Amino acid sequence: MKLVFLWLLLFVFTFSATTFGALNKTPRLSLINRSLKDPNAVSATVSKDLQVFFYNQTLDHFNFNPESYATFPQRYFINFKWWGGAKTHAPIIVYLGAEGPIDRDIEILGFFTENAPGFNALLVYIEHRFYGESNPVESSGDPDSVEAMAKSVKNETLRGYFNSAQALADYAEILVHLKKKLHAHKSPIIVVGGSYGGMLASWFRLKYPHIALGALASSAPILYFNNLTPQDGYYSIVTKDFKEASVNCYNTIKKSWNEIDRVASMPEGLAILSQKFKTCSPLKDSFELTDFLNSMYAGAAQYNAPPKYPTTRICNGIDEASNAPDILDRIFAGVVAYQPNKTCYNMTSEVSQTSIGWQWQVCSEMVIPIGITSNVSMFPSSPYNVQEFIDDCKKMVLEDISNSILAVKTTEGSHCLDILNSKKTDPDWLIKQRTEEVNIISRWLRKYYRNLGVSKE
Amino acid sequence: MKLVFLWLLLFVFTFSATTFGALNKTPRLSLINRSLKDPNAVSATVSKDLQVFFYNQTLDHFNFNPESYATFPQRYFINFKWWGGAKTHAPIIVYLGAEGPIDRDIEILGFFTENAPGFNALLVYIEHRFYGESNPVESSGDPDSVEAMAKSVKNETLRGYFNSAQALADYAEILVHLKKKLHAHKSPIIVVGGSYGGMLASWFRLKYPHIALGALASSAPILYFNNLTPQDGYYSIVTKDFKEASVNCYNTIKKSWNEIDRVASMPEGLAILSQKFKTCSPLKDSFELTDFLNSMYAGAAQYNAPPKYPTTRICNGIDEASNAPDILDRIFAGVVAYQPNKTCYNMTSEVSQTSIGWQWQVCSEMVIPIGITSNVSMFPSSPYNVQEFIDDCKKMVLEDISNSILAVKTTEGSHCLDILNSKKTDPDWLIKQRTEEVNIISRWLRKYYRNLGVSKE
Numbered sequence: 001m002k003l004v005f006l007w008l009l010l011f012v013f014t015f016s017a018t019t020f021g022a023l024n025k026t027p028r029l030s031l032i033n034r035s036l037k038d039p040n041a042v043s044a045t046v047s048k049d050l051q052v053f054f055y056n057q058t059l060d061h062f063n064f065n066p067e068s069y070a071t072f073p074q075r076y077f078i079n080f081k082w083w084g085g086a087k088t089h090a091p092i093i094v095y096l097g098a099e100g101p102i103d104r105d106i107e108i109l110g111f112f113t114e115n116a117p118g119f120n121a122l123l124v125y126i127e128h129r130f131y132g133e134s135n136p137v138e139s140s141g142d143p144d145s146v147e148a149m150a151k152s153v154k155n156e157t158l159r160g161y162f163n164s165a166q167a168l169a170d171y172a173e174i175l176v177h178l179k180k181k182l183h184a185h186k187s188p189i190i191v192v193g194g195s196y197g198g199m200l201a202s203w204f205r206l207k208y209p210h211i212a213l214g215a216l217a218s219s220a221p222i223l224y225f226n227n228l229t230p231q232d233g234y235y236s237i238v239t240k241d242f243k244e245a246s247v248n249c250y251n252t253i254k255k256s257w258n259e260i261d262r263v264a265s266m267p268e269g270l271a272i273l274s275q276k277f278k279t280c281s282p283l284k285d286s287f288e289l290t291d292f293l294n295s296m297y298a299g300a301a302q303y304n305a306p307p308k309y310p311t312t313r314i315c316n317g318i319d320e321a322s323n324a325p326d327i328l329d330r331i332f333a334g335v336v337a338y339q340p341n342k343t344c345y346n347m348t349s350e351v352s353q354t355s356i357g358w359q360w361q362v363c364s365e366m367v368i369p370i371g372i373t374s375n376v377s378m379f380p381s382s383p384y385n386v387q388e389f390i391d392d393c394k395k396m397v398l399e400d401i402s403n404s405i406l407a408v409k410t411t412e413g414s415h416c417l418d419i420l421n422s423k424k425t426d427p428d429w430l431i432k433q434r435t436e437e438v439n440i441i442s443r444w445l446r447k448y449y450r451n452l453g454v455s456k457e
Numbered sequence: 458m459k460l461v462f463l464w465l466l467l468f469v470f471t472f473s474a475t476t477f478g479a480l481n482k483t484p485r486l487s488l489i490n491r492s493l494k495d496p497n498a499v500s501a502t503v504s505k506d507l508q509v510f511f512y513n514q515t516l517d518h519f520n521f522n523p524e525s526y527a528t529f530p531q532r533y534f535i536n537f538k539w540w541g542g543a544k545t546h547a548p549i550i551v552y553l554g555a556e557g558p559i560d561r562d563i564e565i566l567g568f569f570t571e572n573a574p575g576f577n578a579l580l581v582y583i584e585h586r587f588y589g590e591s592n593p594v595e596s597s598g599d600p601d602s603v604e605a606m607a608k609s610v611k612n613e614t615l616r617g618y619f620n621s622a623q624a625l626a627d628y629a630e631i632l633v634h635l636k637k638k639l640h641a642h643k644s645p646i647i648v649v650g651g652s653y654g655g656m657l658a659s660w661f662r663l664k665y666p667h668i669a670l671g672a673l674a675s676s677a678p679i680l681y682f683n684n685l686t687p688q689d690g691y692y693s694i695v696t697k698d699f700k701e702a703s704v705n706c707y708n709t710i711k712k713s714w715n716e717i718d719r720v721a722s723m724p725e726g727l728a729i730l731s732q733k734f735k736t737c738s739p740l741k742d743s744f745e746l747t748d749f750l751n752s753m754y755a756g757a758a759q760y761n762a763p764p765k766y767p768t769t770r771i772c773n774g775i776d777e778a779s780n781a782p783d784i785l786d787r788i789f790a791g792v793v794a795y796q797p798n799k800t801c802y803n804m805t806s807e808v809s810q811t812s813i814g815w816q817w818q819v820c821s822e823m824v825i826p827i828g829i830t831s832n833v834s835m836f837p838s839s840p841y842n843v844q845e846f847i848d849d850c851k852k853m854v855l856e857d858i859s860n861s862i863l864a865v866k867t868t869e870g871s872h873c874l875d876i877l878n879s880k881k882t883d884p885d886w887l888i889k890q891r892t893e894e895v896n897i898i899s900r901w902l903r904k905y906y907r908n909l910g911v912s913k914e
Binding site for chain 1: 522523616617623664733821
């Protein structure tokens with residue numbers, strides 16, 4: 001059940017909308033695994049104090065072309081409930097939206113509502129450009145509109161402005177505007193993000209140090225770019241998680257891929273596989289099945305949150321079926337354990353704003369090389385197609401980068417769990433992790449107010 | 458002869474290509490006052506080791522539009538003569554080109570060639586995009602081509618990419634490329650710039666801290682933007698310089714503007730003024746004369762370098778003519794003292810790459826509000842047209858901004874003189890200023906190599 005969870009530097013992706021084994025894998029970096037809802041979560045305090053605003057955002061922050069001056073409405077939310085106010089220079093905690101509509105994130109980000117009272121903090125949530133209702137293409141008012149996203153990434157010129165540098169500049173512009181509007185010139189700003197949003201938070205502190213006093217980057221794979229982290233990083237940890245859950249489970253999964261290929265190559269093989277795995281529609285290619293299984297294993301490891309620990313659940317299913325002679329029946333028992341009570345299993349990836357938008361971001365900018373080359377991987381070999389070998393393995397060891405860039409390590413963990421709503425069932429390490437993060441931010445703020453007192457007042 | 462010279466934060470502009478009194482004044486920020494050549498300068502050691510290169514530069518670093526991927530050749534120079542080499546991780550000192558062709562800058566930047574031996578440093582000089590031979594418009598091969606610049610700023614789309622954020626990203630890309638090419642991954646980089654180039658150096662260290670270990674910003678008015686520095690800043694120091702040179706001189710100049718206006722309004726007034734000031738062609742407007750005089754006074758103060766101290770020279774001319782009954786004859790005596798032995802004086806601004814290019818940069822981005830509102834100014838009132846008053850007068854007092862942002866102050870000074878070629882006649886304060894700058898950089902490098910030794914080797 002234990003896994004090495006490297007906070008800040010974790011290899012935190014699942015695949016979607018691509019076939020397993022393809023070279024251009026598409027990592028997805030959401031806060032939560034949307035395929036598995038958890039009804040046990042304590043509901044966040046989304047109060048009437050939460051107000052929605054739209055900022056008239058600049059399309060292109062970096063050039064002075066005629067089209068650069070175009071604007072679009074960017075959505076953000078403010079929760080005033082706990083704010084100590086501008087007069088006391090009370091802090092502002094800002095969530096930097098990531099690759100999806102911001103609505104659901106607000107509900108589950110317990111870190112904000114749980115810590116705002118202690119910090120007397122204003123809470124600000126800003127939606128990432130092109131997602132939700134912050135799409136430069138005329139919005140239908142539906143924050144989940146797949147059509148608006150599809151339209152904007154088809155637009156060769158418009159999509160050029162859909163990138164992280166522009167998103168960071170958006171956040172900077174809104175925050176400068178907000179501090180002015182609220183007369184909160186001396187209120188320190190802490191930016192927070194999860195996964196891709198965590199990378200944005202790190203980069204924001206780097207590029208806009210005059211705006212953000214500090215950044216909390218939850219599960220942000222900031223070093224998973226070329227030449228910094230080995231391509232096997234992500235899947236080696238998924239494999240490790242399963243091996244730690246059960247060696248028998250690991251061996252079963254490792255052997256299963258060849259068996260799927262063998263059956264698929266038989267006459268009526270796809271029909272046999274469709275029947276065995278209760279697919280909602282007949283398989284057109286065995287890739288559909290292997291991609292489904294790959295996503296399930298990766299998602300279980302990435303979001304291996306207490307109290308359910310999905311890797312353990314899958315392995316329990318597989319291990320309990322160890323008497324079944326067909327290895328594929330054992331694998332299917334794992335599927336059922338993970339997602340029980342389903343009449344059929346949908347093997348085709350759902351198309352969403354996130355799958356379309358993130359695909360563009362991955363193809364244009366967020367080139368995160370993930371591959372599988374290791375013999376001990378429980379996944380079949382699938383090397384990432386890069387010319388140069390990746391040497392900086394030491395980067396995988398997470399250490400504090402400096403006195404001011406702090407790494408909060410835990411031996412267990414689940415993707416972005418630290419900033420989500422706390423639960424009664426939270427284990428000690430998670431409580432400790434959250435406390436440590438809050439303590440670090442408290443130190444930043446204490447130092448800030450101490451300096452403010454000495455030099456300005 | 459004394460003037461308060463605020464290194465790092467000085468108000469360091471002359472006007473060009475605009476009429477005096479116009480609201481949209483165009484500051485120019487060159488290293489030297491090109492209207493006055495100084496043959497006494499010790500020639501820089503431009504050796505055969507200086508090689509020219511062209512980098513295939515990305516037009517748009519911040520977007521992924523089809524045209525973003527366009528490239529243009531960007532010129533840079535490397536001087537290998539004194540470099541200790543990649544194996545010893547010897548440092549790289551980089552000049553960030555500013556608003557003009559880089560050729561002449563290289564010749565006069567004594568700071569580089571004089572300190573390279575002591576630092577065992579590689580010297581790199583990178584030309585700013587759109588200037589010299591680094592213009593995305595097809596170049597004629599003439600680095601001073603006014604036509605190429607005029608063409609590019611007329612191109613609505615192309616000129617959009619002519620800005621500081623893109624220029625900084627250019628430098629980052631070339632430096633990353635260079636370190637790779639030279640296998641100099643552990644060679645620390647110090648960036649240096651003067652005036653606008655000094656602002657670029659400051660901003661480069663801020664935005665690319667992973668590339669530059671430190672920055673030397675010579676005479677860089679980084680805080681002369683809206684709400685940070687009073688609009689009178691620049692001209693109040695020009696006035697102060699002249700008052701310190703001679704109170705009589707100051708009073709004479711202060712009174713002269715009304716007299717020019719009075720004569721200009723007379724019948725044949727412009728002809729009288731043209732004759733009195735020996736203009737090369739008849740004045741079409743008295744603005745031509747007042748702009749000429751304004752530029753002369755401002756240039757003299759901004760580039761008030763030893764051993765000649767042009768403010769003193771002008772004032773000596775004015776004071777020695779104090780018996781002349783007509784105040785305009787006294788003013789003209791100052792002109793002659795400043796530029797002796799001329800058969801006539803050219804009152805019209807010369808059009809150059811810099812005047813055209815910098816005009817675009819000022820109009821699109823570098824909005825530096827300079828105005829004259831003070832009663833004690835020796836210049837006529839000419840308020841900058843901004844709505845809000847500028848309050849942060851304390852910013853005019855130069856202090857170290859932090860332990861790592863150091864201000865090197867001198868009570869005397871001349872624009873960018875610290876990084877230009879040293880001369881035998883250099884006064885003590887200038888030698889001391891240069892020594893202090895070199896010492897600071899030495900400390901950065903010592904600390905860098907100490908850390909490198911501990912953690913990496």
